[in-house]
Amino acid sequence: MSTTDRSTPPEFPEHPYHADVGSAPPVEPVTGRRLVVFGGMAAVVLVVLFVISAIPRESVSQLLRAEAAARDSAPVVQVTTVHRAAAGSELALPGTIQALHESAIYARAAGYVRRWQADIGAIVHSGQLLAEIDAPELAQSAEQAQAQLTQTRAALALAPADLERWKVLSRDSAVTRQELDQKRAAFESAEANTGAADANLRRLAQARQYTRVTAPFAGVITARNVDIGSLITAAGATSAPAGASGVGGAAAAGSMFRIAQTDTVRIYLTVPEAYATSIRTGLDALVTVQGIPGRAFSGTVVRTSRALDATSRTLLTEVNVPNRDFALLPGMSAQATLHFPRAAPPLLLPASALVIRSNGVQVAVVDGKPGAATATIHFRPVQLGRDYGATVEVASGAIDGMVVVLNPNADLVDGARVRVLAAPLKPKPGAGAGGGK
Numbered sequence: 001m002s003t004t005d006r007s008t009p010p011e012f013p014e015h016p017y018h019a020d021v022g023s024a025p026p027v028e029p030v031t032g033r034r035l036v037v038f039g040g041m042a043a044v045v046l047v048v049l050f051v052i053s054a055i056p057r058e059s060v061s062q063l064l065r066a067e068a069a070a071r072d073s074a075p076v077v078q079v080t081t082v083h084r085a086a087a088g089s090e091l092a093l094p095g096t097i098q099a100l101h102e103s104a105i106y107a108r109a110a111g112y113v114r115r116w117q118a119d120i121g122a123i124v125h126s127g128q129l130l131a132e133i134d135a136p137e138l139a140q141s142a143e144q145a146q147a148q149l150t151q152t153r154a155a156l157a158l159a160p161a162d163l164e165r166w167k168v169l170s171r172d173s174a175v176t177r178q179e180l181d182q183k184r185a186a187f188e189s190a191e192a193n194t195g196a197a198d199a200n201l202r203r204l205a206q207a208r209q210y211t212r213v214t215a216p217f218a219g220v221i222t223a224r225n226v227d228i229g230s231l232i233t234a235a236g237a238t239s240a241p242a243g244a245s246g247v248g249g250a251a252a253a254g255s256m257f258r259i260a261q262t263d264t265v266r267i268y269l270t271v272p273e274a275y276a277t278s279i280r281t282g283l284d285a286l287v288t289v290q291g292i293p294g295r296a297f298s299g300t301v302v303r304t305s306r307a308l309d310a311t312s313r314t315l316l317t318e319v320n321v322p323n324r325d326f327a328l329l330p331g332m333s334a335q336a337t338l339h340f341p342r343a344a345p346p347l348l349l350p351a352s353a354l355v356i357r358s359n360g361v362q363v364a365v366v367d368g369k370p371g372a373a374t375a376t377i378h379f380r381p382v383q384l385g386r387d388y389g390a391t392v393e394v395a396s397g398a399i400d401g402m403v404v405v406l407n408p409n410a411d412l413v414d415g416a417r418v419r420v421l422a423a424p425l426k427p428k429p430g431a432g433a434g435g436g437k
Helices: 002-008 034-072 138-169 177-209
Strands: 077-080 087-103 111-116 131-136 212-214 220-223 232-235 259-273 283-288 295-307 314-321 332-343 349-350 355-356 360-367 374-381 383-387 393-395 403-406 417-420
Touching: 077 360, 087 314, 111 138, 138 177, 259 295, 259 332, 283 360, 295 374
Parallel strands: 077 417
Antiparallel strands: 077 403, 087 259, 087 332, 111 131, 111 232, 131 212, 220 259, 259 314, 283 295, 283 332, 295 314, 349 393, 355 360, 360 374, 360 403, 374 417, 383 393
16 A cells, blocks of 8 residues: 555545435435424424314313203292102091080979079989979869869769669650760760869879979089079060070070080081091091190090081081080080091192193103202193192092192293202191191
8 A cells, every 4th residue: 555545534425324325315404494394383283282172172161051051041940749648637627515415494384483403503313303383373273173073073973873764764765765865975975074174183283293393314504594483484484593595605585494414515517528428427536625725535426417518518527525524515616636547548749739721630740860950840640639728639640759840830841941949848748738637
């Protein structure tokens, strides 16, 4: 190798690759302009990605806002649940306590009151003497009747013998047949006069018994309208010093006394038509009186009128209550609660949930998840049973626990969205209306 070759540096190609690799493009150096271009492209890509990701979020937000707006615009409703009545039904009705038997006592004999032996509040037994009437004219009439009877009996004793003699004379043709018939008529007249005199005497004797005024049944004297010396006539007593108005303020003009049997009292109730078919003889009743707080009396339905009053549409019902201690007084205001069981308790619904339309009675049923803020309503037809006023029975078209709208307005349509209050009204189980449960 020459000296020239040693001093001259070797020559290398500009491209790092061998000159034979002609297929690889040359690599240009990275300049500032290229960096700007690359940065802009990356920014555009980022913006596009941001826009793409923001569109779904905006759609969701719009949907949420639309749903909130729809929820806010939906009407607010109050709801209640259909519930089943209690197995035992109750009906409370007002009434007035009356004596089991009550009567005004009059005199059959005229005269003056000699004495009286029972005042107001006295408990008497049947047949007990209450007063005596002095009737001297009646005694004299009885004496006269006795004398007349004696006279007619004497005439009757003579008439048969006289008739037999005339019969003998008639057979001998000593007297005419007409004269015999007259004697026979005289005999029959004597018999009739004796019978009439005897009947008159017995009548006067009975009338003298009427001077003793007695109690027709056991009870308590609630009014005494006479005093010693009071004149008793056919029109009745002429004075009324004590309790003249009688029991419950019912005046008995001309009566001497008024008596009431109160060991058992009665209460007359007017049962509404809705309960009339449930009333049976022997039904239990619980009686309370405002004047005797904290105490209840047991009674029993003993009879009904078996017909509704055409005006009030009520059934007259009588309840008897034992009153051995005489705590219940005639004239008291009482409340009787009737208890009657029901084998199949009906479904109850507030009357305010009913919608009356041309195609019948309907209810607005709430369809939705429990506790949801909004729900959909659907109208459903129902068949009603008894009407208790604020509450009605549902015969068909509803189920126990069904949620319905209270007081639905006319703007509600089937399928409408509504906002439901947080807690539905929960009526008392078995609650009725008008005192009924």
